Amino acid sequence: MTFGFAPPATTSSAVVTGGASRHGRLLEPSEWTAAGIPLLRNPREVVSGLHSRHSPVPSTAVIAVLGPEERLVASASFVQRAASVDGWEYRNALLARLRRVLPHDLRRRTPVRTAVLLYCRDGDERWTEEDGAWMWGLRDACTLHGLRCGAYITLTRGGWQVLGEGRVGRRPSSDSQPARIGEIVTDPTPLTLRTGGGAAEALRRTAAR
Numbered sequence: 001m002t003f004g005f006a007p008p009a010t011t012s013s014a015v016v017t018g019g020a021s022r023h024g025r026l027l028e029p030s031e032w033t034a035a036g037i038p039l040l041r042n043p044r045e046v047v048s049g050l051h052s053r054h055s056p057v058p059s060t061a062v063i064a065v066l067g068p069e070e071r072l073v074a075s076a077s078f079v080q081r082a083a084s085v086d087g088w089e090y091r092n093a094l095l096a097r098l099r100r101v102l103p104h105d106l107r108r109r110t111p112v113r114t115a116v117l118l119y120c121r122d123g124d125e126r127w128t129e130e131d132g133a134w135m136w137g138l139r140d141a142c143t144l145h146g147l148r149c150g151a152y153i154t155l156t157r158g159g160w161q162v163l164g165e166g167r168v169g170r171r172p173s174s175d176s177q178p179a180r181i182g183e184i185v186t187d188p189t190p191l192t193l194r195t196g197g198g199a200a201e202a203l204r205r206t207a208a209r
Contacts, residue, residue, distance in 0.1 A: 025087030026132030027139070032152070032164040035139070038114065040151050040162065041070055044169050047118065047153060047160045050075060051172040056120035056155060058174055061134070063094050065102060065147065066114045073113060074101040085129045087136030094141040105146030115142050116150040118160075120174050125154065125161045135163070 027035075040046055046066070054062045054077040064075035076097040080090065098104075098115065105111060117138045121130070135152050142149040152163050159170040172178070 025091075025136045026085065026129055027087075027135040028132055029127050029164055032135050035149070037152075037164060038148065038150060039165060040116070040167075043151065043153070043160075043162050043165075043167050046070060046116065046151075047155070047169070048172055050118050051155070051176065052178045055178045056118065056174070058120055058122045060120045061090075061093070062118040062120075063097050063138075063141075064116050064118070065098070066116060066150065067112075076101050085133045087133040087140065090134050090137030091140040091144075092137075094137055095144055098141060098145045098147075104144075108146060111142075111146060111148035114148040114150040115145070116153065118153045118155060120155040122174075123156060125156060125158055125168070127163060131163060 046064075049072060050056075050062050050064055053075060054060070056062055056077060059079050059081055060077055061080050062075060062077040065073045067073045078093065078097060080093055094117070105113060115138065117134060119131070119134055131152070131154060138152055139149045141147075151165070154161050154163060155172070155174050157174050159168060159173045161168045
């Protein structure tokens with residue numbers, strides 16, 4: 001699987017060595033894929049639903065918790081303008097919102113609900129250090145709240161992308177007007193799976209579960 005790289009949208013350059021920032025609190029796409037993040041059954045429906053509910057603009061993060069059959073349990077959105085790309089800061093912001101919208105599941109032996117993160121930002125679909133910090137923050141926030149770590153999705157002018165999977169769509173985008181809740185958002189472009197080593201292996205792991 002091939003990923004492009006771009007500088008972070010909100011900060012000056014940060015040093016990356018061996019897949020980690022100077023704080024060690026970011027994940028690269030290969031690390032994210034290797035973590036076995038569960039695939040969304042219908043990413044377009046999830047993205048469209050969150051876009052309709054929260055109308056995100058650049059710098060808006062939408063954290064959502066899904067139950068069985070990808071039923072939305074709770075969600076919250078907020079604008080995050082950080083002075084530095086640091087997954088620890090993003091983790092704290094996500095955890096604070098999760099605690100506001102639903103009780104933790106720490107007493108369960110295994111997680112039964114999944115948290116996904118939609119982040120609306122400027123730039124193109126290429127992975128950035130900011131994305132890596134959000135990935136780290138989502139994974140850690142899920143652990144601390146007793147949730148399964150789910151997909152990380154970016155929303156840009158070009159559309160949406162599930163990072164680490166290669167599934168993309170043109171609508172909605174960061175420029176789209178939100179559809180009404182329950183309205184079906186059609187996309188003339190078929191859902192694309194950019195196959196590669198990481199994505200194919202992730203699909204095989206999911207099929208085997």
